Structures are given as structure tokens and as C-alpha cells.
Amino acid sequence: MKKPNIQIDDEVREMTDQEYADLLASGWTPDGESVEDEP
Amino acid sequence: MAFPSFASGDVLTASDMNAVGWWLVKTQTVGTAVTTVTVSSCFSTNYDVYRIVYSGGNTSVAAGWYDFKFDATHTNNYYGVAEFLDYTGTRTTQVTNNLGRLLVGRTNNVAGSSSVVVEVMSPQQATRKAIYGNSNIGPGYIIHGGEYNVATTFTGFAMSVSVGNMTGGTIRVYGYRN
Numbered sequence: 001m002k003k004p005n006i007q008i009d010d011e012v013r014e015m016t017d018q019e020y021a022d023l024l025a026s027g028w029t030p031d032g033e034s035v036e037d038e039p
Numbered sequence: 040m041a042f043p044s045f046a047s048g049d050v051l052t053a054s055d056m057n058a059v060g061w062w063l064v065k066t067q068t069v070g071t072a073v074t075t076v077t078v079s080s081c082f083s084t085n086y087d088v089y090r091i092v093y094s095g096g097n098t099s100v101a102a103g104w105y106d107f108k109f110d111a112t113h114t115n116n117y118y119g120v121a122e123f124l125d126y127t128g129t130r131t132t133q134v135t136n137n138l139g140r141l142l143v144g145r146t147n148n149v150a151g152s153s154s155v156v157v158e159v160m161s162p163q164q165a166t167r168k169a170i171y172g173n174s175n176i177g178p179g180y181i182i183h184g185g186e187y188n189v190a191t192t193f194t195g196f197a198m199s200v201s202v203g204n205m206t207g208g209t210i211r212v213y214g215y216r217n
Contacts (some may be wrong), residue, residue, distance in 0.1 A: 028201055
């Protein structure tokens with residue numbers, strides 16, 4: 001499974017396993033309640 | 040001193056240039072579908088206070104949060120609060136109590152909707168760092184304030200999203216003239 005992208009300055013790349021683990025530990029989720037805030 | 044008015048071909052004097060309040064120190068274009076953008080080498084001893092502005096992009100998922108932290112692996116020492124008030128009058132308050140990031144904005148999946156402003160005090164001074172500001176999310180606003188309570192110095196920062204990813208837009212970093 002492809003991991004999310006991370007950007008460092010102009011470089012965009014796939015996250016390493018550690019970076020992805022840290023991201024998940026932060027509480028990040030790939031999708032959530034997609035609620036439109038616009039009226 | 041009166042605000043100077045320049046015309047094409049004018050000589051820019053040191054006194055006029057040294058009175059410029061903000062200086063654009065770094066511009067970073069946000070790529071496609073990234074969860075985190077690290078902007079490095081933007082804080083220096085030239086300025087004590089910086090303003091970070093992210094505009095023109097959008098996220099894949101709405102109703103999440105933009106996070107801020109300095110460019111290091113942090114799991115704690117950030118304290119603060121973010122409050123979101125929407126057009127219905129509904130207020131959402133999120134606190135940060137000794138975590139690895141601060142909340143600084145609300146995500147929106149409408150194209151070009153990203154709107155985050157973060158002011159950072161003393162990133163290059165041996166003192167606690169105040170981090171505060173506001174942002175807009177269409178018909179609502181967010182105010183946020185907090186600190187990183189350790190006297191470490193930093194040269195950059197990272198902005199992330201709590202859900203999904205972000206695409207496009209530009210992050211600009213301005214230094215306030217000391």
C-alpha cells in the first residue's frame with residue numbers, strides 16, 4: 001500500500017515507514033467526515 | 040518619518056529600506072496530495088518575529104485541522120488552544136495540552152480555500168516561543184494561540200493536516216523588521 005506523501009521544501013516523496021508511523025501516532029486519518037463547511 | 044513613495048528609477052536609500060516593516064524571507068509552493076510540508080531555513084537571527092501565511096490551496100477532506108510544529112521530531116511541549124466559530128454560531132474549541140503540535144487552522148476541500156496565518160515569536164532566541172494567529176474557512180473563522188515551552192532554537196517549521204492531505208497554494212514567510 002502506498003504511503004502518503006510528505007513535502008520537504010521542494011521535494012515531494014512518499015513517506016518512509018517511520019514517518020508514516022509518526023503520522024499515524026499523531027492521530028491523522030486518511031479520510032474523515034467530509035463535511036462541507038460552505039453554506 | 041513619512042512613508043516613502045517610490046517611482047521608477049528612484050534610488051533606494053538605506054534609511055527607507057531599513058524602515059520596511061515586513062520582508063518576504065521564503066516562498067514555498069505546496070505540492071500535490073501532501074500530508075506535511077516542511078519549510079526549512081526560513082528563521083534566522085535577522086528577525087525576532089515572523090508571519091507565516093498559507094493561501095491558495097485546499098485539502099482533500101474538510102473539517103479537519105491544520106497543525107504547526109517546528110521542524111523537529113516533537114511529541115510534546117506544545118500548549119495552546121484553537122477555537123472555530125462557524126456561520127451558524129457553533130463554536131468548537133480544541134486544546135493542546137503538552138502535545139507535539141499546535142492547531143492553527145481548519146481544512147476545507149473547496150479549491151483555493153486554504154487560509155492560515157501563524158505568527159511565530161522568537162524561533163531563533165533561547166526562550167519559549169509564542170505561536171498564535173487566525174485563519175478563515177469560508178463562512179467561519181479560527182483563532183489560535185499557544186506556545187512551545189522549551190528554549191530551543193529552530194530554523195524552520197512544518198505544517199500538516201489532521202486528516203487527508205493538502206494540494207497547491209503557497210506558503211509565505213515574512214520577517215518583522217526588528
